Each structure stands twice: as structure tokens, then as C-alpha cells.
Amino acid sequence: MSRTIQVGLIGFGLSGRYFHAPFLTVNPYFKLAKVVERHRNDAQAFDPAIQTVRSHEDLLSDPAIDLVIVGSPNDTHYPYAKAALEADKHVLIEKPFANTSEQARELLDLATAKGLVAIPYQNRRYDADFLTIQQLLEQHKLGDVVEYEAHFDRYRPDVLNSWKELDPEGGGNLLNLGPHLIDQAVLLFGVPDAVFAEVRTVRPGGVLDDYFDIRLFYPNKRVILKSNMLAADNSLRYVIHGTKGSFVKHGLDIQEETQRKNILPNTPDWGQEPESQYGTLTTPEGKQTIPSRRGNYHHFYDNLYRAIVGESGPEVTAEQAYTTIRIMELALESSRTGRGLKFERGRPAV
Template sequence: MPSKILNVGLIGFGLSGRYFHSPFLSTNPNFKIKTVVERSKNEAQEFDPSIGNARSVEELLSDEEIDLVFICTPNDTHFEYAMDALQNGKHVVIEKPFSATEEEARELVKVAGEKGLILTAYQNRRWDSDFLTIQKLLGEGKLGDIIEYECRYDRYREAVAGSWKERAVPVGGNVYNLGPHLIDQALVLFGEPETVTADIRIVRPNSEIDDYFDIRLGYPDKSVIVKSSLMVYENKLRYVLHGTKGSFIKGGLDPQEETLRQNVLPTEKPWGVEPEDRWGTLYSEAFTGIVESEAGDYMPFYQNVYDAIVNGAELAVKPEEVLRTCRVIDLAFQSSNEKKVLAY
């Protein structure tokens, strides 16, 4: 048995709370999902009858037994709810986007530091199959020095759905939705850029949100591009890397989300294994052929949060890393609006 079990509260039980967080928290013996905020529904109890229900954020945060809060609500509420949770002495994990601006993010980080609380962002895509594979290839020097890196996360959604994610709401749009994943991955690989240049636009008929972005991070020795469009019918391509020793091209998505959506728990083995048709291809003088993907697994994120809170371990997704992603997003919007290359 763990030395301490952390009581967790989830604010929201949509896609994120139900299909990402709950399966991992419920199968890790270090955590207990104590309460979920649902204003009118009882879907958390359908997932696990032992989970308590709170009808308001205030009710959840007033519970002194709650140690850790996950913010799984619409984007424009993240700052307010996270600040309230910190002020109530709770450790906090915030879904992407972490906040609307770098300034808001810095406020949250400052309060967490003053109160000695753990605060981090849910950058689960660091534990995707494809990204782990790329990190391994780079670590082994298979591509040499990277000259060009491009990561895409495209979808085809011609019909504008009724979701709040498709409405012109504060902190809405595709940059806030998918941008944090792609930007964080690039910064993990290559560190802070010198410049940020972006083209953010609406490409779908009748769309209310930015549904296309091309964000370029400037480095002295490489080109780093992260892109997303919701108007790509053939959206298989994910990564293209060119280096001094070879190239790596990969398509397909990590299988964990689709598996979780089928109500399969991460205790099912094998977990996070990509089908062979999603494996990438390495092209080099030393070897040209298919590279088997590493297995993806989001559980290390949760275990790291536990170890940081209980054992004083270093966070995997550090506050300073969260801040740099927020900064790039701010600069991307400014660059696109002003049609300028901006210094980071």
C-alpha cells in the first residue's frame, strides 16, 4: 500500500475527465477520486459509484480532504478555477490550455510557489507513442543534427458542430485546443526559440473559430514548424524530421485516446501499442526501413504528480515549461495579427 493516498477532485466530467483522467487515477493505487463537480448530471457515478458528487466548484474546494484538483472545464474558466483551488490549498493540474495568456499563467505559478503547492499542465502528449519514438531516435543520434522538424495534427471537420469548441468564445479556437500539445513537444525537443512567426486563420466556411495555424519557431540551426488544420481530408501525416544523417516520416495517432473511449482501462495489457500501419520510416545510409513505435503510456504523468506532491520529486511538466508554451501562444497570435516575425 502507498504511504499516502491522495484524494482527487475533478472539476468537470466531459471528455477529459471521463476518458483521460478517471481511467488512470482510478487504476493507480496512489489516488482516490473522491468528488467530481457536475452541476446537473451524475456521469461520474456511472463510471464509479463510489465517487461523490458536488454541484458547485465551491462545494468541492471547501472539502478539506481534497488534496489535488484537476481542472477539466471550458478553456475560459481555467484561470479562475485554478486560482480558487490554489487559494484553498489544493495542488492543481490544469487541462490545456493552461491559461489564456502568459501573464495569467505567471500569476498562477507565483501563487502556487508562495503556498508551496504543486501546479502543472496536463501535457500528456509527451507520453504519446510517436513522440517517445522520436525522442528515442534523437537520443540515439539516428538522424544526426536536426535541420528541419515539422509536426502536424490535422482533422477533417467540414460541418461546424454545436460544441463550445466550435463557437467564438473566449480562449477558444484551434490554437488553444491543439497548439499547446504541438508547441510543448517542440520545446521539449529543442528548447526556447529565438523567434516566433505564425499564420492563424479561419479556413472552413461559416467557422467561428481559428481552425488553421502554422507556427514557426526560429532557431539558428534548424526550422521548426507546428501546424494544424481542421480542413485536411487525408490527415495521416504527423511528423517529418530531416537531419544530417537521415530522415524520419511518420503518420497516425497514438492509440490511447481511441482505446480509452472504448471504456478500456489502462490496466489492460498490452497498453498503448501502435498498430504496425502507424509505424514510421527511417531513411538513412546506415538503415532505411520501418521503425517499430515505442508504446505510449500516460500513467507516468500521474505517477510523477504524485511523487512531486508526496515525495518532493521534480515535476516532469515544470512550471517554467508551461510558461514558455503560453508565451509562444501569445506571440503566435500577435505575429499573425501584425504579420511580423517576433523575438521570443
């Protein structure tokens, strides 16, 4: 370890409290030094060594801060990240990376010009189920994939009094859960040829979208990405069909649930799913239970450290960050027009 990265965190809600602070606490490469909270002092209750400041300007003016994590509401991601980059700070941005592809492109261009890291927090790449799927594909257990279906469903019939469900500038289920499913698909299969989607509101009294069905078209496969906030039976996660077999997986990765129990992520069995959540591989030879790989959000932070100190590039590339946002834009336009839309290929200007 050549140095410790001094971290400033904007926001200490669900993201800051349960996804970032615990992992930063147990990782010797990072020190969570300051947290921006407008009115509360929850960060100091979590760790009295953390200093609370009341504005992002107070945080960005500190020359000791190396990395700024933007964990505030979605409509603030772009302005806060841009301000952090202009202050010569690396930035880790909660999903979505930005609300529009033009905002994403601008942030990526600025980071490149300044030699800084700007990366979205795509922790779901390191869920137990997705790591297991990657292993199966690497081992060619399914053959060539012809259809890939991923779900991130919930059952929340009541509309919450939250910006995530009410703010038209950054709320809605597509911006909330869409980046997870889209990023995973882009990581596995790259940029699609075209996008067709239905994005709508299904809950009585709903204000913003709470349902999406996105179809990504590739030359030899179809990718289906779905989320429904009225799914009482919401255990299904993946159904993948290939030329050699099929894989079906139920149950959500346990890392978030464990973190909400105030358990620090340094336990020996961290991220190990129960056997009841193992997936099933079906081939002409029969059915086989596939033990899940251990979920591991630690890997994201370790890669982020190496990217900041120049030992390796970020695993979430600029092209992937941009592509994820652009697919969400095309999904909204497709839903509005009822047409499939071509994805214009080309790397972001970074």
C-alpha cells in the first residue's frame, strides 16, 4: 500500500451508510474523513472520527481530500461530480452516473482532461449470482447464449414520500434499478444493436415509472431486463438459455441485507449465499445445483484504489458508463414512441 486515499462523502442516506461507509471502514486503502450532511450527524454516530460538514463547497475546498463519493439524490450527481472534478478530486458516483448521456460524456471528458478517475458505483457486478453467471459463461457451461433475462423486482404497492418516487428530475424505477441490470448486460455482451422498451407506471397513485421491460438486440441473442414494483413473487433473478443448457437463479444477493443489520463486511463468510438460493443448471444430461460464488463488493473498492494510484484501469470503463446511460435514454424514447431504436455505435469522446 503506497498511500491512503482520503475520502469525502456527499450524503449519508442508504447509499452512504450501508454501501460505502462500512466498506471504507474495513479497507486499509481508504479513510473516510468527511461527510456532507445538511442537518443531521448520522456519520459521526457511525464513526466519531468522521468530520461532518454542511455543504459540498466545504468538502471540496479541503486539499487533503483525494476522492469524493457522490451519494446524494440523482439530480445532484452531475453538478456535484463536475464540481469535484474541477476541484481536482477523483469521483465515485452512485448510480445513475448521470441523468443524461450528454452529462455523462461531459464528466468523462473532464476527468480524462484532468487525469482523474470518474466512475459509477456498479456494485451489482459483484453480487453472488452475477459472479456465478460469469463463471458459468467463462466455463462455457451454457454454450452460446441465445436468450438472457434478468429481473430486479420488488413489492412496494404504496408510493413512498421520497425523491426516488416523486422527483421528475431524478426519480423513477428506471434510473434507480435500471443501471444495475443494464450495466451487467453491457459487461457480458457489449453494446447492443438496438433497444426496444416499455417504461410505465403500474401502481395506483404512482407519479413516476415503477415498471420497465427493456429488450436489447444483438446479432445472435436477445437480452430482456425487467423490473416491477408490484411483483409479490419477486424471487426470480435470472433465466439464461444457451446452446448447451439453461440456468435459472432465484434470490437476491445477501450483502445489502447483511449490511442493514449493522454487520461490518469483514466477517469470514461475507457474501456467502445460503444453499436455498443456489441456481439450477439444466442440460440434456439432467439438472445440477450450482453453488453460488461468494458476493464481494470489496473487489470494487480495491479496483478503485488501483485506478486512483495508477496501478490499473477502472473495471467499469468510460464506454460502459456512457453506454448504460444512453441505453436508458433510448428505452424512454422507445417506450414513448413504441418503436425499436438503433444504438448508434461509437465510443464517448474521452
